[in-house]
Amino acid sequence: MGETKADRRALIALAVVACVIVLGFVLFGGKSEVPAMDSSTVDSATIVALPAPTTVPQQDTITAPTSFDPNTVDSSALVALGLQPYQAHAWIRYREAGGLFYEPQDIERLYTLSEEDIQRLMPKVKIRAASHVHRNNYHREWNHNRHTADSNRTMTSRTEKATINVQKFDKLTKVEVNTADTNLLKRIPGIGSNIARWIVERREKLGGFYTVNQLLEVKHVEPSMLEWFTVDVTQIQPIRLNKMTFAEMSRFPYIGYDKAKAISNYQRIYGPILDEEQLRATHIFTDEELEKLKNYIF
Numbered sequence: 001m002g003e004t005k006a007d008r009r010a011l012i013a014l015a016v017v018a019c020v021i022v023l024g025f026v027l028f029g030g031k032s033e034v035p036a037m038d039s040s041t042v043d044s045a046t047i048v049a050l051p052a053p054t055t056v057p058q059q060d061t062i063t064a065p066t067s068f069d070p071n072t073v074d075s076s077a078l079v080a081l082g083l084q085p086y087q088a089h090a091w092i093r094y095r096e097a098g099g100l101f102y103e104p105q106d107i108e109r110l111y112t113l114s115e116e117d118i119q120r121l122m123p124k125v126k127i128r129a130a131s132h133v134h135r136n137n138y139h140r141e142w143n144h145n146r147h148t149a150d151s152n153r154t155m156t157s158r159t160e161k162a163t164i165n166v167q168k169f170d171k172l173t174k175v176e177v178n179t180a181d182t183n184l185l186k187r188i189p190g191i192g193s194n195i196a197r198w199i200v201e202r203r204e205k206l207g208g209f210y211t212v213n214q215l216l217e218v219k220h221v222e223p224s225m226l227e228w229f230t231v232d233v234t235q236i237q238p239i240r241l242n243k244m245t246f247a248e249m250s251r252f253p254y255i256g257y258d259k260a261k262a263i264s265n266y267q268r269i270y271g272p273i274l275d276e277e278q279l280r281a282t283h284i285f286t287d288e289e290l291e292k293l294k295n296y297i298f
Contacts, residue, residue, distance in 0.1 A: 062076050062079075062080040063080065064077075064080040064082070065077055065080070065081070065124070067125070067126040068081070068124055068125065068126065069125075069127055069128050070091075070106070070107055070125055070127065071095065071100060071101050071127065071128075072128075074092075075088040075089065075092055076088075078091055081120075082117070082120065083113075083117065087110075087112045087113065087117070090110060090111075090112045091110060091112075094109070094110060101125070101127060102127065104122045104123075104125035104127070105122070105247075105251035107121060107122065107125060108247050108251065115245065115247060118246075119246055119247075119261075122250060123257060166186055166187070167187060168187055168188070168189050169187050169188060169189065169228075172228065173187075173188075173228065174228065174229070174230045175187075175228055175229055175230070176229075176231070176232050176235075177199070177203070177209050177212065177215065177229045177230070177231055178203065178209055178231060178232050178235035178236070179232070181200070182196040182197055182200055183196075185199055185200070188225065188228045189228075190224070190225055191225065194220070195218065195219075195220050195221060198218050198219055198220075199215065199221070202214075202218050202253070205252070205253050206252075206253055206254075206296065207236055207237035207238070207239065207296060208233075208235050208236035208237055209231050209236075210231065210233050210295040210296075211231060212226045212229045212230070212231055213226070217253075233295075236295065236296065238296055238297070238298075239252075239296055239297055240297065241263070241272075241273050241297040241298070242267065242272035242273060242274065244297075246261075246264050249263060249264075252296075254289060254292045254296070259284055259285065262284045263282075263284060266282050266284070276290065276294050279293070279297075
């Protein structure tokens with residue numbers, strides 16, 4: 001049976017449909033999954049901007065003060081001055097316990113300080129008048145409370161009590177200044193508790209007086225008082241300059257910090273100072289100062 005024209009058309013249409021199906025499979029059959037995004041092809045607009053890292057503010061560092069009052073300085077300033085925290089803590093505890101500093105050398109009382117610490121800090125110590133005012137107010141308030149604790153005490157009884165051990169000499173009496181205690185010194189006309197205490201404190205710092213004229217170096221001692229005193233020079237406690245530490249030289253009344261530093265530098269370079277002439281050759285002291293020193297250090 002021969003093919004008709006309609007049959008040929010059907011076969012052609014079927015072939016075309018088959019070709020379309022095969023072509024569609026070839027083109028789309030293996031690419032149904034969404035392709036992975038390559039980081040190199042990511043549009044910059046799609047990147048979410050992350051916030052900049054927060055900058056942690058640094059704590060302000062405390063600058064070491066050029067000078068300080070040991071009666072008011074706080075622990076942070078002490079650490080800035082080069083002390084360890086435990087040393088600063090001990091300093092504050094000393095004050096809280098009632099300790100006061102009256103002069104720069106008093107920082108040597110702090111047992112946690114090394115000699116190097118003392119040498120570094122002592123030139124920066126500036127004790128302000130307010131510290132002494134606070135100290136004096138404290139003692140006045142304490143004394144006032146002590147004397148008024150008993151509301152029944154009369155003014156007469158307080159006066160009598162205050163004068164019990166203060167019987168002044170009624171005629172000129174010689175008092176040996178290197179051995180007298182404060183009670184004996186207070187019997188001298190014109191000398192009260194404060195002057196007596198200052199005389200003893202000066203004597204202890206020096207190691208004894210070699211002349212009564214040295215008493216004029218004590219606050220409120222008048223020339224008219226000198227006639228009451230004698231001096232036993234055998235009571236002087238001599239010291240050896242080449243055996244003194246820097247701290248000992250610094251607090252000695254006739255040397256002080258600056259001259260102690262000069263002596264230490266000299267001895268480090270040239271060796272110990274053994275006699276007065278060698279000390280004179282250093283030109284650290286004036287002739288007047290050497291006259292005082294030679295009674296103690298050689």
